[in-house]
Amino acid sequence: MPAPRLLLPDAPALVAAHGRATLLTPDGELLELPAEGLARALADHPPPLLVHAPATARRLDLPRFEAAFDLLELFAFCRPAQLAAPTPRGLAMALDLSLPQDDAAAAALLPEIATVLLRHLALGRGTPLNRDAGILAAQMEKAAAWPWAPAILAALGVEAPKPSLDAHKVWRRLPEWEDPGPPQPPASFDVSPTEARLRLGQILGEGAEQRPQQADYASAAAGAFAPRDEKGQPRLVLAEAGTGTGKTLGYIAPASLWAERNGAPVWISTFTRNLQRQIDQELSRLYPDPEERRRRIVVRKGRENYLCLLNLEEMLGQAGQPDMAIPLGLVARWALATRDGDLMGGDFPGWIGELHGPHAIWPLADRRGECIRSACPRYKQCFVEHSIRRARTATLVVANHALVMVQAALGGGEDGRPIRYVFDEGHHLFDAADAAFSAAVTGAETAELRRWLLGAEGGRSRARGLRRRIEELAGDLPDLLPPMEAALQAARALPGLGWSSRLSEEPRPAASEAAAERQANPTEAFLRAARRQVLARAEEDDGLYDQQCDLHPLGEGIGEAAEALERALKRLEEPLTTLRDRLQARLEDDVSELETGDRIRLETAARGIERRGLLPLKAWQAMLRTLAAPPPTPGERRDFVDWLAVTRREGREVDAGLHRHWLDPTTPFALNVAAPAHGLLITSATLRDAGLAEEPEAAWAAAEARTGASHLAAPAIRAAVASPFDYAARTRAFVVTDVERTRPGQVAAAMQALFLASGGGALGLFTAIRRLRECQQRMAPGLERAGIPLYAQHVDAMDNATLVDVFRAEEDACLLGTDAMRDGVDVPGRSLRLLVFDRVPWPRPSILHRERRIHLSGGDPKGYDDALARHRLRQAFGRLIRRADDKGVFVLLDRSCPSRLLAGLPPGVQPRRVGLAEAVAETRAFLSEGAASDGTAS
Missing domain, CATH: 3.40.50.300 (P-loop containing nucleotide triphosphate hydrolases)
Structure with a gap:
């Protein structure tokens, strides 16, 4: 085998800010360029060396790079299943390199990052992980002209390996699981308080900080x-x-x-x-x-979070396509190194989906319930x-x-x-x-059951349907076929293909037999009746958000449609029940004769029918019967709250139906x-x-x-x-009194001024996605011109965990988010030193919330809302101080905030109502105190 060698691309290193670029040429010349001048500078050079090509292009307001040496792709190949924030600083942290302090230093660091990664690959070329790495890189080069392939082959010390998809077939090298056998009954030894303290001491180790x-x-x-x-x-x-x-x-x-x-x-x-x-x-x-x-x-x-090996196998047919070859190659590398195959929030780099588009990653998980369990050829490696x-x-x-x-x-x-x-x-x-x-009789829910029963009736899907699942078992069980056929026939009462486009159609003379069948579909008829009642009774709105209305009094035709649908669901439930019972009877009657594989298949089929079919059918029928029951009297408390709703996405109607929630969901919990x-x-x-x-x-x-x-x-x-933190000394809290919260321009300007005052390290929280997007568009140019990167949930195509990783790594970056960023986010140190709320996070008005205010508030509906808002403000404030030496400022841009809500902030915090100018000045002064002396100035 040839000796490994480091073959670095002779390419300029590029780091981008908003509207400007820093370019380090192969000759060592450092250029500061406006975005419009970058294309001319790159024309005389090979594709650039950079980190995160789509984000780089977006900051420069340029089209997507046709070719680039993206260090994130090299990192994912050389260090699979290792996490890193997708920025130069984030890669430096992951590789234990010196952190760049500005864009020029970041550009100079990029070749060093490439060197470290390729050296790591060369040192590990004899490990099992890298056995087929050269073949994989060659395949990625053949299919997509992947620019990193020559450097990888040189580092591995291989010359011109034959490209092949075999390296993508990772299931051949994954271990098979073994059944551990039935669990033994647990013992009943307790844990005393003293023993708990001793174990805690062992975990913390000697010399740990004493925390009584x-x-x-x-x-x-x-x-x-x-x-x-x-x-x-x-x-x-x-x-x-x-x-x-x-x-x-x-x-x-x-x-x-x-x-x-x-x-x-x-x-x-x-x-x-x-x-x-x-x-x-x-x-x-x-x-x-x-x-x-x-x-x-x-x-x-849940299963929808994990890599499905069967989905990966089916997608390998696309591995020869330029836009799929690279992401599927990186997924194959990761699959060999991952701890548990978790695509969502595990050790999978969430930024791969942003580099190559969600279509390259989302189909790899079983998000439509298509798992075929024991019938899957990859079952033992799953x-x-x-x-x-x-x-x-x-x-x-x-x-x-x-x-x-x-x-x-x-x-x-x-x-x-x-x-x-x-x-x-x-x-x-x-x-x-x-x-x-909760439960819902909606188009999406009922159509999903139809797809599970009838399989794919059009389009690309692995959904096999009930027929294929049962026919595999029917060789020895011919009595399964009649109820199966009855169930498949009855399933046609569920919404057919294209149902969502027919929600707004009113019955009219059918032009064909197929059109007549669609109009007679009892589920679609019920959905149309539900939609009609919602639009008739809901408040007028701007057409962007969901609408809902009370179930009673029933509108014209909806009661009859519900009765017809209930009968249709009953006709489907009966044969499915027979199928389940006959499968279970075989398991009970032929205990000694069944092979282990046959038992698994029978159990899987019976369990699937129960959970995917019978459970929702019973719930839906119970809900539909509610329509025929006497309506509740004013003030009457019931276990469930039922209502009708129309669902919209991006201002477009996508669904309608009947919803049911427990009045108090902690009862079933x-x-x-x-x-x-x-x-x-x-x-x-x-x-x-x-x-x-x-x-x-x-x-x-x-x-x-x-x-x-x-x-x-x-x-x-x-x-x-109690918390050990000194909130009175380490925090400040302001309610800004001269910003109009209903004007996005004022909110964005105020938030930007505060972010500039803190020098970054700010988290902006919004109670609506639309307002977040509007403010992001207004704020990004000014912040990035000041050297402060702005990231945003629902704008950047990274998952939340990756966004938080970037925010944590980039000490002066800012992040905009909604509820998911308010809870469970741990960003200690200066990376989060300012938190700004756009308005009081009141609970969203809805029929469900209205009923809970009445019946769960103890006679104090206003106090019920107050408690929820206080909890949210307190949770958000808790993101600011994660260590004893943290400092942070909390700002609420809502002058209408009642003082009683601010009681949710930690003891010692004294919120002050001030104008924006004063809040900006005090934020700057408070966060700069001591920064120069301890070397943390931004």
């Missing part, structure tokens, strides 16, 4: 790991831990000790992906050895199946509220039924349960999740309403109502640990 609040918190959390005394009465601890307490390690201490001692996993659940990833990273302190950590810690998410089996023998499983609740509602699901939980971000349990235990468990810790920095500080019992009662604790027979153990 953290040890107190660990002691309190241990109460959730005592044996329960009565069935249905779990040991429940509600623990509020102020920011800076260190609650993550505080609950990991007793949780890990209980799991190791009793031989069963503890499930740690979060609301946001950001916190899920943060907890996973924190666990490296508990299990530093990567192999032990992989064995003991499992991150669990990342999801691996994670399910690893979770059964893990010490700690890091999941999310949505997965936990859905699995519990299904009786435990694939992961079994955990008996010990930690619910972090416990203040979001109400919202998570609201989403998990308590019944399905909490009561069957043996112990739960529900924790957050904001469990209680700070506005009730003068009434501690009322504050705890409200927390118990929002978390479902009030529905359990045994009382919860309450614990509260």
Whole structure:
């Protein structure tokens, strides 16, 4: 094998700001160019060396680069499954290089980054990971003229390997999962407060900073790991831990000790992906050895988050296309190195989708429920199946509220039924349960069931339909065929292809038999009737957002349409029930005869019919029967809230239908999740309403109502640990009184002035996506001219985790976001030193919220809204100070903010109402204090 050599491209290094570029030529000449002069400068050189070609082009207001040496692609190839923020500074941090202080230094750093990456590849050329790397690079060069291929082949020491798609077929090299066998019953040893403190000390190590609040918190959390005394009465601890307490390690201490001692996993659940990833990273302190950590810690998410190997195999037909060859090659590299195959928030570089378009990444996951489970030829290598089996023998499983609740509602699901939980971000349990235990009879939901039953009726899809799934089993079970045929015939009552375009059509004489069949479709008839009632009764609007109306009194024709649809759904439910019963009977009657593979296929088919077909059909029929029941009387409290809605996307109608939510969603949470468990810790920095500080019992009662604790027979153990931070000294809070919040121009100008005053490091939070986009367009030019990059959720095509990584790495960058950026984001240090809210985050008016204000507010609807807004402001404020030495400024651009809402801010914070000019001056002065002396000036 030839010796490896470093072959760097003879290309200029390019770093872009808004409207201007810094170019370092191969001759060492450093040029500062306006955007319009860059094209002329590049004309005499090879394609440039840069980081993130689409973002570079966007900042320069240029067309997409036809060719470029993008260091992100090289990084993803040489260091697969390693995360880095997609900027020169972010790559430098990931590679432990000196951080550039300006664009000129960044341009000079780019060749060094390329050198480090290629050297890393050369040193590892004999490893199993790089066995087929040369073949893969050659294929990427052949299909897409990938510019990095020659440098990679030189670093690997290979010459002209034969291009082949074989290197993309990573499933050939992935390990197969093994079934761990049935789990043993867990023991019932408890964890004492003293033991929890000792384990915490072991995790922190010798010489760690003494944090008495953290040890107190660990002691309190241990109460959730005592044996329960009565069935249905779990040991429940509600623990509020102020920011800076260190609650993550505080609950990991007793949780890990209980799991190791009793031989069963503890499930740690979060609301946001950001916190899920943060907890996973924190666990490296508990299990530093990567192999032990992989064995003991499992991150669990829904199937739609993982790489589907069958989807990858099917997409390889596109690997010869120039626009797909590079992303599929990078995915193949990542698939061999990934810890668990998580495409969303795991170790997959989220910026690959922005480099090559979402069409290159989104189809790789099973987002349409097309998984064929045991019938899949890649079943034994499946990342999801691996994670399910690893979770059964893990010490700690890091999941999310949505997965936990859905699995519990299904009786435990694939992961079994955990008996010990930690619910972090416990203040979001109400919202998570609201989403998990809701139902909707809409076009999207019902059409999805039709597709699952009938398969792909047009377009590209792997949806095989019920016929193919059942015919594979029917050789030995001919009695499956009649109910299958009946179910397929009945499924045609669900919306057919193109249903959304027919929502606004009124019945008229059919021009053909197919048109007559569509008009007679009972689901589409119901959707049209629902839409008609919504448009007749909803308030006039600007046509951009969803509309809704009360179900009663019923509009003309909707009752009859609901009855017809209910009958049609019943005709579908009956044969599906027969199918399920006959499959289950075979499992029970032929226990000794069935091979393991046959049993898996039968179980999968029966479970799929139950969950994908029968469960939604029963829920939909129950909802439709509501239309024939007597309407509620004014003020009557019911378990469910039903309403009709029209859904819009970007101002275009896309769906309509009937929606149902629990009035109090913590009721099904308590019944399905909490009561069957043996112990739960529900924790957050904001469990209680700070506005009730003068009434501690009322504050705890409200927390118990929002978390479902009030529905359990045994009382919860309450614990509260105050934040150790000195908010009075380290923060400032202002309400700006002379900005009109309804004028986007004023809001954008005010936010820009504040961002400039802080020198960057600012997070702007919006309560509406449209306003965020308007302000981003107005703010970006001025900020970027000042050398302050501006990133924005719903504008930049990066996922939220990548945006936060960029924001954290780029100390002087600014970020705009909505709710997802308000919670669960951990950005310590100067990278987040200013937080600006565009307006008070009141709950959005809706029929569901109206009913909850009436029935869940304890007679104080106004106070109910206040509590929600206070929680959101307090959560946002909590992003500012993450370490004792952080400093931060909080600004609200809403002069109408009532003073009572500001009681949600931490103790010691004294908000002041000031004009914008004063807020800007004070922000600049406060954040610059001490900056020069400690070397942190921006």
